[in-house]
Amino acid sequence: MSLQDDLMTAMKAAMKSKDQMALAALRAVKSEILLAQTESGSKEEITEEQEIKILSKLVKQRKDSAAIFTEQNRPDLAEPELAQAEIISQFLPAQLSEAEIEEVVVATIASTGAEGMKDMGKVMGIVNQKLAGQADGKTISMIVKAKLA
Numbered sequence: 001m002s003l004q005d006d007l008m009t010a011m012k013a014a015m016k017s018k019d020q021m022a023l024a025a026l027r028a029v030k031s032e033i034l035l036a037q038t039e040s041g042s043k044e045e046i047t048e049e050q051e052i053k054i055l056s057k058l059v060k061q062r063k064d065s066a067a068i069f070t071e072q073n074r075p076d077l078a079e080p081e082l083a084q085a086e087i088i089s090q091f092l093p094a095q096l097s098e099a100e101i102e103e104v105v106v107a108t109i110a111s112t113g114a115e116g117m118k119d120m121g122k123v124m125g126i127v128n129q130k131l132a133g134q135a136d137g138k139t140i141s142m143i144v145k146a147k148l149a
Helices: 003-016 020-039 048-071 075-089 098-112 117-130 137-148
Strands: none
Touching: 003 020, 003 048, 020 048, 020 075, 048 075, 098 117, 098 137, 117 137
16 A cells, blocks of 8 residues: 555544544645645656655654754643654654664675765765665764764
8 A cells, every 4th residue: 555545544544533633744744745746747656765755854854843842941842743753753664773774884884995984975875775764864874973983
């Protein structure tokens, strides 16, 4: 079943259970997907890779907003953002642990022959491509920096 089918099923369930938080998050995802489809100028479905990028972007936005609200001592605004991020992340592939990410980073460094921070961009590009949607960029960046330092 495609993401859009899963999304519609989840939206119907949220409507029936009157879960406004889930409904708002799912509508945001649907809206972003529709925007991505209309940007390309076709009514064809977008690729799974594009869907993962959209979902990752939405989760990251919500987590960043929650962090800002927490810094400003506004837990009343941070909690809904985190709840929406959790709902959206259910549609993402399973996230890898830091040890699993580290294995991929070490293998990539070995295969590219990267030496030092000057090769960080090359390593990051390859690792991000391999782990699309399975790990956030911040974690990957930390591990790559530690390994290349």
